[in-house]
Amino acid sequence: MIDPIHFVLFSSLLLLIGAYGVIRNKNSIVVLMSVEIMLTAANVNFIAFSTYYHDLTGQIVALFITTIAAAEVAIGLAILLSLFKQRDTIELDLLNRLRW
Amino acid sequence: MVETKGIPKILINKIALSFVFAIVFLAYLLMSSSESAVHYSWMIPLFPLVSFALILLFGLQDSEKGGSIALFGASFSSVFSLAVAYDLFVNGTANGSYVESSRVWFSGSTYSFEFGTYIDSLAGLLLFVVGVVSYLIVLFSISYMDDQGDRRVRYFAEISLFIGAMYGLVVANSFLLMFIFWELMGVCSYLLIGFWYEKDSASSAAKKAFLVTRVGDVFLLLGLVILYNTFGTLRYSELFADPQILRDNLDEVKWATLCLFGGSIGKSAQFPLHVWLPDAMEGPTTVSALIHAATMVKAGVFLVARAFPLIVHSPDTALYIAVTGGFTALIAASMAIVMNDIKRVLAYSTISQLGYMFLALGTGAWAFGHSIELGMEPGNSQGYMAGLFHLMNHAFFKALLFLGSGAVIHAVHTQDMREMGGLRKEMPITSLTMGLGVLSIAGVPFFSGFWSKDEILEAVHHNSQYEGIFGALWFMALLTAGMTAFYMTRMWMMTFSGPSGRTVSSVVTSKDHSDTGNWVVESKKVKSHAHEAPLIMTLPLIILSLFAVFSGLTLVFGGGFSSHVYYGEPYESHGMIQWGIIDHILSSSLTFLSVAVGLTGIFFGIIFYKRGPDGNAAFSTNFVTDIWILKIFHTFLSNRLYMSDLFNWFGMRTWDTIASLSDWFDRNIIDGIVNKIASLSMSFSHNARNLTTGFTGHYASLTIGGLGAIVVITRLVFPLMGWSV
Numbered sequence: 083m084i085d086p087i088h089f090v091l092f093s094s095l096l097l098l099i100g101a102y103g104v105i106r107n108k109n110s111i112v113v114l115m116s117v118e119i120m121l122t123a124a125n126v127n128f129i130a131f132s133t134y135y136h137d138l139t140g141q142i143v144a145l146f147i148t149t150i151a152a153a154e155v156a157i158g159l160a161i162l163l164s165l166f167k168q169r170d171t172i173e174l175d176l177l178n179r180l181r182w
Numbered sequence: 183m184v185e186t187k188g189i190p191k192i193l194i195n196k197i198a199l200s201f202v203f204a205i206v207f208l209a210y211l212l213m214s215s216s217e218s219a220v221h222y223s224w225m226i227p228l229f230p231l232v233s234f235a236l237i238l239l240f241g242l243q244d245s246e247k248g249g250s251i252a253l254f255g256a257s258f259s260s261v262f263s264l265a266v267a268y269d270l271f272v273n274g275t276a277n278g279s280y281v282e283s284s285r286v287w288f289s290g291s292t293y294s295f296e297f298g299t300y301i302d303s304l305a306g307l308l309l310f311v312v313g314v315v316s317y318l319i320v321l322f323s324i325s326y327m328d329d330q331g332d333r334r335v336r337y338f339a340e341i342s343l344f345i346g347a348m349y350g351l352v353v354a355n356s357f358l359l360m361f362i363f364w365e366l367m368g369v370c371s372y373l374l375i376g377f378w379y380e381k382d383s384a385s386s387a388a389k390k391a392f393l394v395t396r397v398g399d400v401f402l403l404l405g406l407v408i409l410y411n412t413f414g415t416l417r418y419s420e421l422f423a424d425p426q427i428l429r430d431n432l433d434e435v436k437w438a439t440l441c442l443f444g445g446s447i448g449k450s451a452q453f454p455l456h457v458w459l460p461d462a463m464e465g466p467t468t469v470s471a472l473i474h475a476a477t478m479v480k481a482g483v484f485l486v487a488r489a490f491p492l493i494v495h496s497p498d499t500a501l502y503i504a505v506t507g508g509f510t511a512l513i514a515a516s517m518a519i520v521m522n523d524i525k526r527v528l529a530y531s532t533i534s535q536l537g538y539m540f541l542a543l544g545t546g547a548w549a550f551g552h553s554i555e556l557g558m559e560p561g562n563s564q565g566y567m568a569g570l571f572h573l574m575n576h577a578f579f580k581a582l583l584f585l586g587s588g589a590v591i592h593a594v595h596t597q598d599m600r601e602m603g604g605l606r607k608e609m610p611i612t613s614l615t616m617g618l619g620v621l622s623i624a625g626v627p628f629f630s631g632f633w634s635k636d637e638i639l640e641a642v643h644h645n646s647q648y649e650g651i652f653g654a655l656w657f658m659a660l661l662t663a664g665m666t667a668f669y670m671t672r673m674w675m676m677t678f679s680g681p682s683g684r685t686v687s688s689v690v691t692s693k694d695h696s697d698t699g700n701w702v703v704e705s706k707k708v709k710s711h712a713h714e715a716p717l718i719m720t721l722p723l724i725i726l727s728l729f730a731v732f733s734g735l736t737l738v739f740g741g742g743f744s745s746h747v748y749y750g751e752p753y754e755s756h757g758m759i760q761w762g763i764i765d766h767i768l769s770s771s772l773t774f775l776s777v778a779v780g781l782t783g784i785f786f787g788i789i790f791y792k793r794g795p796d797g798n799a800a801f802s803t804n805f806v807t808d809i810w811i812l813k814i815f816h817t818f819l820s821n822r823l824y825m826s827d828l829f830n831w832f833g834m835r836t837w838d839t840i841a842s843l844s845d846w847f848d849r850n851i852i853d854g855i856v857n858k859i860a861s862l863s864m865s866f867s868h869n870a871r872n873l874t875t876g877f878t879g880h881y882a883s884l885t886i887g888g889l890g891a892i893v894v895i896t897r898l899v900f901p902l903m904g905w906s907v
Binding site: 101104105106113138174175177178179 | 878
């Protein structure tokens with residue numbers, strides 16, 4: 083029997099993996115992917131509880147999140163693309179001009 | 183294992199094997215459960231969809247595989263759909279009514295989405311047509327796409343999806359499910375028309391097809407919304423069940439059916455939205471054949487036929503459908519006369535023939551509604567039957583003509599008919615089968631097109647005694663019949679007649695490929711080195727030509743075509759059975775008139791365009807440029823009535839204005855606000871910037887660390903200390 087706790091544990095695991103990826107990675111695209119993993123963690127929670135409470139709203143929200151995630155990735159990739167055109171790199175360590 | 187002539191042996195094995203598998207599977211299903219084939223109709227769309235997935239998964243390993251997987255999928259669903267059609271029309275399973283199955287996909291608190299199948303004689307007819315035509319086209323395209331390398335994988339995957347979507351549309355049991363497959367077909371047509379996407383013309387044609395049909399789709403969706411809001415259901419069986427409810431909501435029915443027909447206008451390329459179909463010729467010819475004969479444009483006709491029980495309650499819609507159909511038939515035929523691209527001639531001919539079908543359906547619906555009004559029972563739905571009859575016949579002869587033109591293009595590597603000629607000797611089978619197709623569409627007696635065209639004309643003429651406008655429509659349709667015969671004869675004569683292997687030193691071509699009438703004389707040697715297509719390409723042609731010639735005879739076999747698709751009364755008590763009796767057709771003076779018109783068209787086509795021994799037509803095409811009034815007319819038609827230009831102009835005018843307005847708004851208002859805020863925050867952050875290090879990782883770990891700290895404090899420290907949040 084799969085309890086909600088399993089879903090929650092699973093999604094927390096996903097969230098931590100995503101967070102770890104965001105912090106540790108130098109490659110912006112991998113960071114974007116990690117952000118997606120974190121969004122997925124939220125989705126898992128939504129769907130798990132939507133099933134648990136027999137309420138379709140959670141699944142609809144999950145659909146919205148998926149859509150927004152897709153849009154967000156499109157914007158992120160567009161930013162990276164124009165960044166690459168200007169700076170010839172998307173390595174995060176080399177992109178530290180945004181400081182004092 | 184490639185042979186130039188004949189079918190490679192391995193392919194024969196595949197064809198035989200796929201049929202044996204399909205029949206064995208069907209037989210197993212029928213044996214094991216004692217239910218009729220109709221109950222397995224839900225599987226029909228699944229086979230091509232599964233083969234679509236399989237091709238995507240396994241096709242890339244070996245580009246040969248795509249074709250055989252698609253062939254398996256197509257043959258399975260063909261066998262199944264023919265079995266269903268046999269069950270319906272010969273065994274009479276549905277008994278003039280319908281067989282429905284339904285399952286819940288998902289359900290919320292107020293609405294549950296159901297999917298299932300709704301098989302009646304209309305669906306059976308479409309299954310028969312799609313089953314035959316789509317299989318033959320897949321077979322043909324295995325050879326036709328031979329030289330495309332790895333792209334064949336994509337081609338066969340997309341064409342499987344296309345066929346699957348069409349099957350799904352036919353068997354769907356609700357307007358909503360149908361709409362899903364309808365959109366799926368739109369996507370597939372986009373993908374397939376833009377198959378050679380590196381060609382600018384192909385990719386823009388694909389976009390045009392998609393966007394123009396979208397305009398219709400928006401209307402269709404609107405119609406579905408109206409129907410759902412009014413009747414609370416989109417299932418056919420519930421919508422059609424009670425005519426009284428429909429009669430109580432005449433306004434809603436009227437607007438809903440008008441919107442539904444809007445979808446048909448887009449999909450079936452009727453008058454204001456006809457512009458995409460000729461451009462859709464940029465795709466591979468097999469795709470054009472599929473779009474024109476089995477899927478896509480037939481979906482629009484199918485939608486109107488499906489919504490027929492609604493349309494009969496709205497004489498306005500019926501009249502609008504008939505007028506649109508008649509008008510489109512006429513103008514499309516007039517444009518087909520001046521086109522020089524063999525595929526464009528066929529494309530305009532399709533638009534014209536679809537107009538014929540809509541004319542018939544609209545006429546039928548109007549007559550049916552009218553007879554209900556007058557209290558005459560049973561209603562007269564001759565137009566409905568004539569339209570569907572023409573749909574079936576047209577599917578066969580148009581698939582034949584398109585595949586034939588594909589064989590010609592494959593052989594001579596040009597689509598311009600002026601550069602063809604004399605192919606009769608080199609391609610005897612293609613020229614013969616295409617000739618049969620031409621005779622059929624031209625309405626020569628006893629070929630299939632003759633029966634259905636004649637029925638349509640008669641149905642329209644019958645209505646003219648009640649409503650004057652049908653008289654005008656009848657005249658337009660008659661004129662169209664003559665023009666159809668003319669341009670089809672022209673096409674055949676320009677392509678096939680004349681001496682073989684001719685060498686012509688000057689060919690008149692247009693500067694660009696848009697047939698704008700900007701003619702320049704180019705010196706160009708045209709040396710024919712064509713050869714007959716391989717057997718795997720001619721075999722579908724031969725089979726289709728048999729169908730094209732003889733499908734009209736379904737009018738008399740077993741009860742007659744009309745008694746099976748008759749709309750209105752149950753199967754047994756059809757009041758119009760005499761419609762199916764041939765001597766009624768043969769003794770009518772209308773028949774002689776339409777035959778005379780058709781033969782006149784063929785006669786003029788022959789004397790104008792039959793190529794003489796020197797390879798040129800007896801009448802030079804220059805006679806058009808010599809007479810000024812003809813020239814104006816010709817330019818007008820060659821430019822496709824300036825419809826595309828009008829759309830461009832309209833689009834530029836409206837969207838340019840809106841765009842420049844919003845540009846100004848964006849620059850001054852939105853950017854102004856943003857810039858002001860930005861300059862404010864810039865001065866602020868100038869002071870706050872010392873906080874930042876510039877490394878993304880630092881920011882991320884600060885954020886996550888802070889969040890973690892909050893969690894630890896609120897969840898661990900607070901409870902330990904006994905505080906509550």
